Amino acid sequence: MCGGQFDSQDEMDSHAKQMHSNKDEQEEHSIICSKCGMKAKSPQDLATHGQQHSTSS
Numbered sequence: 001m002c003g004g005q006f007d008s009q010d011e012m013d014s015h016a017k018q019m020h021s022n023k024d025e026q027e028e029h030s031i032i033c034s035k036c037g038m039k040a041k042s043p044q045d046l047a048t049h050g051q052q053h054s055t056s057s
């Protein structure tokens with residue numbers, strides 16, 4: 001993340017929410033494969049990933 005050192009998980013979480021909750025990260029995390037839960041970086045990335053599910057089995 002930013003290399004900061006924290007005494008506890010709670011401190012790190014609150015820090016991350018305040019300092020690293022930018023819009024790009026939220027958009028990135030909103031595209032998720034419904035079959036395996038993988039986080040895609042873009043709709044195109046998700047489409048390419050989805051082909052792997054349809055070809056196997």
Ligand SMILES: [Zn+2]
Nearest residue numbers: 001002004019
């Ligand atoms: Zn940080």
Ligand SMILES: [Zn+2]
Nearest residue numbers: 033035036038
């Ligand atoms: Zn998947």
